Amino acid sequence: MKNEIKLTFVGDIMCQREQNAAAWARHNDYIYDETFAAVAGLFKDSDYVIGNLETPIAGSLYGYTSEPSQFNTPETFLDALKFTGIDFLSTANNHCLDRGVNGLEQTLRNLQSKGFDYAGTYASREASEQIFIKEINGIRIAFLSFTYGTNSEYYGEPLADNETWRVDLLKKQPKRFNGSLQNRSLRARLSSVLPPRAKQAIAALLGRSNQRFSDFVPDNVSPSSINSLEHQHFVDRAKEKIGRAKDLADFVILLPHIGGQYNPAPGEYQKWTMHWMSQTGANAIIANHAHTSLRCEKFDNGCIGAYALGNFCFTPNTGWFIPNVLSEYGIILNLFVSTSEKKITRITYSVVKTVLEADGFASVHPVVKLISNEGDITLRERLIIENEAVVNRFGGMSQTINPQDHYIYNYL
Numbered sequence: 578m579k580n581e582i583k584l585t586f587v588g589d590i591m592c593q594r595e596q597n598a599a600a601w602a603r604h605n606d607y608i609y610d611e612t613f614a615a616v617a618g619l620f621k622d623s624d625y626v627i628g629n630l631e632t633p634i635a636g637s638l639y640g641y642t643s644e645p646s647q648f649n650t651p652e653t654f655l656d657a658l659k660f661t662g663i664d665f666l667s668t669a670n671n672h673c674l675d676r677g678v679n680g681l682e683q684t685l686r687n688l689q690s691k692g693f694d695y696a697g698t699y700a701s702r703e704a705s706e707q708i709f710i711k712e713i714n715g716i717r718i719a720f721l722s723f724t725y726g727t728n729s730e731y732y733g734e735p736l737a738d739n740e741t742w743r744v745d746l747l748k749k750q751p752k753r754f755n756g757s758l759q760n761r762s763l764r765a766r767l768s769s770v771l772p773p774r775a776k777q778a779i780a781a782l783l784g785r786s787n788q789r790f791s792d793f794v795p796d797n798v799s800p801s802s803i804n805s806l807e808h809q810h811f812v813d814r815a816k817e818k819i820g821r822a823k824d825l826a827d828f829v830i831l832l833p834h835i836g837g838q839y840n841p842a843p844g845e846y847q848k849w850t851m852h853w854m855s856q857t858g859a860n861a862i863i864a865n866h867a868h869t870s871l872r873c874e875k876f877d878n879g880c881i882g883a884y885a886l887g888n889f890c891f892t893p894n895t896g897w898f899i900p901n902v903l904s905e906y907g908i909i910l911n912l913f914v915s916t917s918e919k920k921i922t923r924i925t926y927s928v929v930k931t932v933l934e935a936d937g938f939a940s941v942h943p944v945v946k947l948i949s950n951e952g953d954i955t956l957r958e959r960l961i962i963e964n965e966a967v968v969n970r971f972g973g974m975s976q977t978i979n980p981q982d983h984y985i986y987n988y989l
Contacts, residue, residue, distance in 0.1 A: 581922060582713050584830075585623040586863050586910040588870070588886030589631045590658070590666075592650040594642040595892045599938040607651035612890055613661040615942045616929055619909055620662035624713050627720070628658070628889060629832065629865040630666040630695075633673065634687045635680035645896040647675045647732045655691040665711070667722040669697025669745045670834040670866065674727040677734070681743065697722025697745050697832070705742040708822045714916050719826035723747050723815055724834035725798060725846070725866075747815060747833065747850065748798065748808040796837045796844025803849050812853070819857045827919045829859045836867045836885055839899040841970070843871055843884045855880040860921065861912060869902045870971050873910075873924075875988050881921060886910055887967075890931055892939045906930050906944070906967045911983070924986035928967050930960075945980045 592609070600607050620626050632648035633639070634655055642648045658666075666688060673681055682700045699705035710719050723745045729735045735750040736743055802808065822829045831854050836847040843851070847864065854862050855876040862882040864871075870887035887907035898904065909927040914920065928944040944964045951957040965978040972986060 579714055579916065581913045581915050582624040582716060583622060584912045584914060585620055585626045586886060587628040587889035588865050588907045589868055589888045590628045591631050591888060591891035592654050593892045593895050595895050595937060596939050597641055599936060603936060603938055607653045609654050609657035610660060612657055612940050615940060617661045619927060625665065625711060626663050627665045628663050629670060630668055631670055631672050633676045633680045633684045635676040635683040639676040639680045648672050649676050649680065652687050655687060659691055665694040665720060667697050667832040668695050669722040669724040671724060671726050671728045673698050673744055674729040675732055678743065696720050699743055702742050708825055710826050716828055716914060716916055716919055717826040718828045718830060719822035720830050720832060721818060721822055722832040726750060746811045748811055796846045798846035800845050803846050816857060819859060823858045828914060831859045831862045833862065833864045834866045835864055838868050838897055839902045839904060840867055841869060841902055847884060851882050851884065855882055869904045870906060870908045870967055872973050873971055873986060874973065883910060888931060890939065890941045893931060893933050903963055903967055906963065908971055924989065925983045926971065926986060927983045928964055945982055948980045
């Protein structure tokens with residue numbers, strides 16, 4: 578038996594309509610293998626690879642992605658993820674109900690048929706009460722996935738009060754937005770080309786003046802609602818579930834979907850959530866949703882918390898894309914856990930970048946390889962500077978960074 582196991586985490590796994598169109602144009606089919614071909618080698622020595630699936634995989638019956646921010650991806654995308662080495666998919670996120678409850682259930686059936694482990698969304702109340710535990714080299718590791726919301730107030734019906742067990746939620750869901758579907762679609766199209774102030778103005782004209790643009794970017798949750806009693810039920814349920822995981826497993830990993838999109842620093846709700854989660858006895862908290870990498874820190878009790886790993890894959894310049902926040906980059910995080918002490922002994926991480934190819938197809942690459950292969954001096958220098966910014970942000974540093982295959986997190 579090895580004296581340590583290697584757990585590898587990737588960030589937001591996106592597949593937008595532009596990627597679907599590019600895949601079809603390239604292959605006359607929805608084939609995505611080239612998306613991850615350049616990074617598959619990064620996972621070969623990992624014992625277990627965990628990612629955040631930011632899309633339903635509900636099948637063609639539910640219609641594939643046709644808007645910038647409402648998703649449903651062909652099943653063949655799962656084949657590419659499996660080939661790459663992904664083992665576990667976190668399914669509790671703001672897109673899990675993009676095709677409603679039926680789409681959620683079909684997604685879970687497809688994950689099962691392709692051999693993926695998952696947690697965060699459920700087809701039955703009984704399943705929602707279970708704790709997913711994976712035993713690796715004698716260590717029982719619990720994985721729990723939670724989300725601040727589901728977007729269902731914009732794109733579908735929120736879960737009924739007696740069906741909130743279908744998603745591991747952290748707060749009460751808002752009522753359905755009353756604007757017309759036509760207006761919502763128009764807003765979605767405009768969102769991909771307009772700057773934030775223009776989006777605010779359009780939102781107000783289309784009857785969405787009560788929805789501040791800041792809800793989409795800085796933190797998704799208003800400060801006044803952080804300690805709201807209407808949300809406490811969901812926090813209490815999450816704490817109870819984490820407590821049971823502690824009793825059943827040797828090691829507990831939390832995967833919350835929280836934070837502001839494209840926000841280069843954690844907001845108040847995210848910091849509050851990460852803090853109370855760190856006090857539950859969890860060993861690690863790996864958050865996502867920001868679509869840009871944020872810092873990693875060690876809490877006073879030893880819990881490791883990564884606020885966001887950024888995008889593992891997505892199509893640059895689409896959807897709610899905001900330039901100059903390095904959303905093309907993502908962190909691949911490795912936690913090494915001692916099989917005897919059952920604790921994290923070291924942490925390393927690599928940086929990857931999603932590149933838009935000439936035909937519009939997006940593929941993921943190790944940044945160190947992009948730098949070494951770039952012949953244009955100006956573009957090479959830009960890669961070096963942006964890589965340095967990502968590494969410094971994640972590691973909580975301000976240093977000159979030489980491009981490397983992996984970096985060591987030095988704050989254990």
